[in-house]
Amino acid sequence: MERRRSFPDVLAGGIFVLIGGAFVAGSLGYELGTPLRMGPGAFPLLVGAAVAALGLAIAVKGLVAGEVVSFGPIPWRAIALIVLAVLFFGLTVRGLGFVPASAVTALLTTLAGSRVRLLTAVAVAAGLTAAGTLVFVVGLQLRIPLWGPWLGF
Template identity: 35%
Template sequence: MSAIRHPKDFWIGAIFIAIGLGAVFLRGDLEMMGSRGRMGPAYFPVALGIMLTVIGAIGVGRSFFRHGAPMEKLHLKPLALVSVAVILFGILMRGAGLVPASAVLVLISAYAHPKFQWKEAGLLALGLAVFAYLLFIKVLGLPIPALGPWLGF
């Protein structure tokens, strides 16, 4: 019998610890920590990383005392598709613009669902692209191109 009684808590805690420690130790060239009253550029990523690490440690600790259902099979296709969608969104934002990047993000992420349907995913992608355009460009005034240079704009 395994000492881990709640595998979901254990693995989500381990993921939080990894992300938290990554934020603390891989913060790039952000050198200045500062203080709570006068925060430097490294303060927020490090503080957030420490909080995530603590939350992860609590989850891992709880996994040894709470009972829970065993982990289901790891579904690699949805995990890979959503990861690819997020990476493509980041790449497409600069070259294609917010509207196409948002639409591609939704379409690829929706394709990860076993009951994927093109019509529903297309309508959702269109709706999110319009919403993102209105919110981020029109309302908030962020300097993001709606359609980028790759599309001739």
């Protein structure tokens, strides 16, 4: 029985290796610290190495035990809404503030699913906004306004 190489797996693995390698290379410009007192470069180094190792495993699997997989049609609506949500958040978080920017971003990404109802999407967006506010603004004390100057606050 002849095994076929999986080009998508090899390509995806290579992309993971490149991204992980970029994080590793970038982290070397920061102090790594020690295992007990990690510096600012330690976390990106570890994450980059993990991503690169995962990519290498995916690429090797694609070369050794490749298989042809059909993924079906490309979900263009979901891709467009998620890209739009990320751009929206990045462009408006300082002007609208964390709460409204997070709420709209969460709503857009939730609506990317094809079987999600509007009421469910609103509930998920409210929950994610509350959780994000608690984690990032309250817990991590990010210096970002909850409500921005565009809203008159």
